[in-house]
Amino acid sequence: xxxxxxxxxxxxxxxxxxxxxxxxxxxxxxxxxxxxxxxxxxxxxxxxxxxxxxxxxxxxxxxxxxxxxxxxxxxxxxxxxxxxxxxxxxxxxxxxxxxxxxxxxxxxxxxxxxxxxxxxxxxxxxxxxxxxxxxxxxxx
Amino acid sequence: xxxxxxxxxxxxxxxxxxxxxxxxxxxxxxxxxxxxxxxxxxxxxxxxxxxxxxxxxxxxxxxxxxxxxxxxxxxxxxxxxxxxxxxxxxxxxxxxxxxxxxxxxxxxxxxxxxxxxxxxxxxxxxxxxxxxxxxxxxxx
DNA sequence: GTTGACCTTAGAGTTAACTCTAAGCTTATA
DNA sequence: TATAAGCTTAGAGTTAACTCTAAGGTCAAC
Ligand SMILES: [Zn+2]
Ligand SMILES: [Zn+2]
Ligand SMILES: [Zn+2]
Ligand SMILES: [Zn+2]
Numbered sequence: 001x002x003x004x005x006x007x008x009x010x011x012x013x014x015x016x017x018x019x020x021x022x023x024x025x026x027x028x029x030x031x032x033x034x035x036x037x038x039x040x041x042x043x044x045x046x047x048x049x050x051x052x053x054x055x056x057x058x059x060x061x062x063x064x065x066x067x068x069x070x071x072x073x074x075x076x077x078x079x080x081x082x083x084x085x086x087x088x089x090x091x092x093x094x095x096x097x098x099x100x101x102x103x104x105x106x107x108x109x110x111x112x113x114x115x116x117x118x119x120x121x122x123x124x125x126x127x128x129x130x131x132x133x134x135x136x137x138x139x140x
Numbered sequence: 141x142x143x144x145x146x147x148x149x150x151x152x153x154x155x156x157x158x159x160x161x162x163x164x165x166x167x168x169x170x171x172x173x174x175x176x177x178x179x180x181x182x183x184x185x186x187x188x189x190x191x192x193x194x195x196x197x198x199x200x201x202x203x204x205x206x207x208x209x210x211x212x213x214x215x216x217x218x219x220x221x222x223x224x225x226x227x228x229x230x231x232x233x234x235x236x237x238x239x240x241x242x243x244x245x246x247x248x249x250x251x252x253x254x255x256x257x258x259x260x261x262x263x264x265x266x267x268x269x270x271x272x273x274x275x276x277x278x279x280x
Numbered sequence: 281g282t283t284g285a286c287c288t289t290a291g292a293g294t295t296a297a298c299t300c301t302a303a304g305c306t307t308a309t310a
Numbered sequence: 311t312a313t314a315a316g317c318t319t320a321g322a323g324t325t326a327a328c329t330c331t332a333a334g335g336t337c338a339a340c
Contacts, residue, residue, distance in 0.1 A: 005286070015287090016329060024327095035336055037287055046271070053273050057250075058243035061327070067270065074261040082266045083256035090247040097240045100233055103198035107230040110197075116223035121214040126222045130207065131186070133193050145316070155317090156299060164297095175306055177317055201297070 001031060001039040011048050018048070024061060026051055026068060047071075058093055059085075106134060141171060141179040151188050158188070164201060166191055166208060187211075198233055199225075246274060 008015045021027045027048055029038035040048075050071065054064045063085055070077040113125040121127060129135060148155045161167045167188055169178035180188075190211065194204045203225055210217040253265040261267060269275075 003287080014329080017327085019289095020328060033287095033336090035287080036289090037336080049273060050270055053270050057246050057270070057274070058240075067267075070261055071267060071271075074264065074267065077261045078258050079255050079261055079264050079266075080258055082261055082264050083251060083254050086247055086250050086254070086266060090244065090251065093240055093244050093247060097237070097244060100198075100237045100240065104230065104233050104237060106197050107226055107233060110226055111223060111230065114223050114226070115219050118218050118220055121210055121217045121219055121222055124214065124219050124222050126219075126226060127207075127211060127214065130190055130193050130197070131211075133189060134197070143317080154299080157297085159318095160298060173306090173317095175317080176319095177306080 001041060002045065004029075004038050004040070007040045007045060007048065010045060011052055013048070013052060021048075021051060021061075024065075026061060026064060057089075059089055063089060141181060142185065144169075144178050144180070147180045147185060147188065150185060151192055153188070153192065161188075161191060161201075164205075166201060166204060197229075199229055203229060 002010065004015045004018055007013075008018060011018075013021075018027065022029070027044065030041045030044050031039040033039060047068070050068070051064055054067055055061075059067065066085055067082070070081055110126045110129055113129065142150065144155045144158055147153075148158060151158075153161075158167065162169070167184065170181045170184050171179040173179060187208070190208070191204055194207055195201075199207065206225055207222070210221055250266045250269060253269065
């Protein structure tokens with residue numbers, strides 16, 4: 001049985017974050033000491049690690065709540081339930097990716113166009129491009 | 141001279157957002173009516189469009205504040221001042237991009253591994269992978 | 281039997297960029 | 311002149327996921 005600081009160390013999450021996850025219904029300590037100290041079992045640890053892995057994969061805490069409710073009762077859920085959540089997340093990630101890639105391209109073009117030198121910015125092509133709405137050609 | 145709602149329509153920003161930008165020092169109405177109504181000149185409009193373009197490019201409002209102070213006094217700033225801001229933004233974008241691409245790859249692998257069917261999730265490879273810390277995916 | 285580290289809770293603060301509300305003026309139209 | 315639409319301000323609310331604080335209780339060690 002682990003105390004919260006030991007679980008924190010094992011998972012790389014802070015004790016604050018673990019309490020925050022508990023408050024939001026994601027995890028729980030199976031046991032409490034007489035004085036109210038949380039004690040975590042191996043099963044608790046695995047659940048926290050599941051949360052952490054899902055978090056790293058990009059799932060929101062709300063998504064993870066759903067995944068956890070599948071996890072504790074797999075019989076009552078289908079693979080489609082799982083792929084629905086995963087697919088939805090992939091679409092979100094793809095949308096953000098497209099946005100960021102567009103920004104990346106714009107920023108790279110801006111940097112290519114500017115001398116980046118120490119003389120004054122009266123001729124700066126980055127400022128000109130931003131003033132011109134990034135040239136009317138590839139507006140979306 | 142445009143009223144705030146007219147500027148909003150021309151720029152595609154809401155009047156609320158325009159007042160918010162003003163409160164944060166990004167824009168201003170050159171004139172006010174006797175009763176205090178904001179009135180915007182062509183120069184004001186162009187400044188707002190600059191802000192909007194910079195926003196679409198990914199710059200934060202703080203970045204845009206810096207870009208605007210260069211814009212109003214180009215003689216006192218260098219191209220390097222401009223590229224410093226742009227370069228910093230590009231690094232941020234690249235970092236987020238890398239993170240999202242990793243998530244995308246993980247999500248795609250998860251989806252490939254799961255049948256997505258209607259039978260129960262006791263055998264679901266997505267759940268297994270999340271339980272295993274994605275170790276299967278990492279090895280691929 | 282006293283440090284000092286660790287634990288508890290409720291609740292406030294953080295971040296960015298909005299978004300909205302309330303209460304009261306102003307302006308245009310009928 | 312009455313009505314509706316639009317303007318003003320200060321300030322509160324939203325979102326997500328923490329992050330931290332205060333005030334106090336507990337525990338192991340010396
Ligand atoms: Zn230059
Ligand atoms: Zn330049
Ligand atoms: Zn299946
Ligand atoms: Zn499956």
